[in-house]
Amino acid sequence: MRPLSLSLLICLVSVSFVQAAEIDALLEQVKAVGPKGQGNLVAQQAVLKLSQGDREALLPILHASNDANPLAMNWLRGAFEAIADDTLKSGGELPQHDLEEFVLDTDNAPRVRRLAYEWLAKVDESAPDRIIPTMLNDPSEELRRDAVARLIEAAQGAVAEGNQSVAHTNWKQALEGAVDEDQVNTIVEGLKEQGEEVDLVDHFGMLMSWKLIGPFDNKDMKGFDVAYPPEQEIDFSAKYEGQLGEVEWKSYQSEKQDGEFDIGELVANHKGSVTYATTTFESDREQDVEFRISTQNAWKLWLNGELLFAREEYHRGMFFDQYRVRGTLKPGENVLLLKVLQNEQEQDWAQDYKFKFRVTDFSGRAIHPADDRRASR
Numbered sequence: 001m002r003p004l005s006l007s008l009l010i011c012l013v014s015v016s017f018v019q020a021a022e023i024d025a026l027l028e029q030v031k032a033v034g035p036k037g038q039g040n041l042v043a044q045q046a047v048l049k050l051s052q053g054d055r056e057a058l059l060p061i062l063h064a065s066n067d068a069n070p071l072a073m074n075w076l077r078g079a080f081e082a083i084a085d086d087t088l089k090s091g092g093e094l095p096q097h098d099l100e101e102f103v104l105d106t107d108n109a110p111r112v113r114r115l116a117y118e119w120l121a122k123v124d125e126s127a128p129d130r131i132i133p134t135m136l137n138d139p140s141e142e143l144r145r146d147a148v149a150r151l152i153e154a155a156q157g158a159v160a161e162g163n164q165s166v167a168h169t170n171w172k173q174a175l176e177g178a179v180d181e182d183q184v185n186t187i188v189e190g191l192k193e194q195g196e197e198v199d200l201v202d203h204f205g206m207l208m209s210w211k212l213i214g215p216f217d218n219k220d221m222k223g224f225d226v227a228y229p230p231e232q233e234i235d236f237s238a239k240y241e242g243q244l245g246e247v248e249w250k251s252y253q254s255e256k257q258d259g260e261f262d263i264g265e266l267v268a269n270h271k272g273s274v275t276y277a278t279t280t281f282e283s284d285r286e287q288d289v290e291f292r293i294s295t296q297n298a299w300k301l302w303l304n305g306e307l308l309f310a311r312e313e314y315h316r317g318m319f320f321d322q323y324r325v326r327g328t329l330k331p332g333e334n335v336l337l338l339k340v341l342q343n344e345q346e347q348d349w350a351q352d353y354k355f356k357f358r359v360t361d362f363s364g365r366a367i368h369p370a371d372d373r374r375a376s377r
Contacts, residue, residue: 023050030075030076051079053083055095058095059099066112096120096123099116117131136176137177152183168191180364203366205367205368206358207359211236211278212263214247215244216273219243219344221341224298228240228274230276231302258356261357263355274340276338278338281333281334282333282371283332285331288329291308291357295322295340297315297341297352299340302335303327308327314342
């Protein structure tokens with residue numbers, strides 16, 4: 001059944017002004033909504049009641065949003081914005097001090113901190129100048145991006161004024177916090193004009209050294225669900241029967257400046273084939289990370305023998321940080337196994353057999369191996 005809009009619910013449901021004692025119960029009802037619509041009507045009615053509340057409900061809504069699922073988060077955001085908007089329209093004030101404290105507390109979820117910041121900035125013109133410059137290393141991608149953008153603007157302004165020293169300082173500071181490809185490219189160009197090169201492989205934390213084995217058979221795209229031997233064991237001394245004869249593990253190193261690992265160039269573009277790539281990643285502690293992958297090919301990813309993600313799609317294009325897969329690194333050595341599949345299409349645009357792979361925190365900042373193999377590249 002199609003969900004009712006909030007405005008329609010307001011017309012259909014009679015609600016009383018929400019009392020402080022009701023807020024927690026209403027928030028739990030919203031957060032209980034399931035991914036397939038379980039509890040949807042109850043959640044809609046709870047959101048409607050919350051939306052009739054006053055500014056006292058704003059902070060509880062924000063805190064409840066921290067661990068809400070995406071659907072519940074959308075409902076809670078709607079209630080927050082309805083209350084905030086009604087408060088301002090009626091001549092009231094938002095709790096600016098509380099909102100700022102929420103924004104500055106990095107234990108809160110990035111997307112929720114961003115919501116609080118946007119409303120704080122609406123009522124406090126000084127907030128962006130006060131807050132954003134402190135966000136260069138913030139775990140929120142959006143807040144960090146704003147901080148980097150300010151430094152880029154300052155660097156460009158200094159260049160226009162002929163102050164290369166100030167420009168250089170701002171470019172370098174911006175690079176420290178930049179995780180988005182477009183911003184990094186702007187910074188790299190700015191530094192290049194000043195005679196300084198940036199190692200993008202190092203900055204983004206691209207993994208460039210892999211052991212490969214293949215090709216195995218993917219004729220008629222039948223290899224995606226076939227568990228070839230590397231999925232059962234990673235034995236570098238073993239040899240297996242492959243698509244074109246006996247295959248064994250071999251080490252390869254990419255030298256691409258953009259971090260690309262090109263199987264077709266380093267080995268061969270075997271059409272209708274499967275290639276496995278593996279590497280180890282040393283972690284100094286247990287930590288939650290994102291594996292950020294770009295590829296035009298079908299692929300599967302395992303971490304320490306556990307399948308994390310699989311996507312059977314060919315030649316849909318390739319762009320930076322195309323896929324983000326979350327996983328948990330254990331202390332010490334972690335084994336990554338990537339299965340990359342090429343189909344049999346002969347068009348020019350279907351010949352790429354490559355990937356980019358990096359390990360980051362949730363905001364996109366590169367995490368380098370604890371054994372720091374960057375120096376050996």
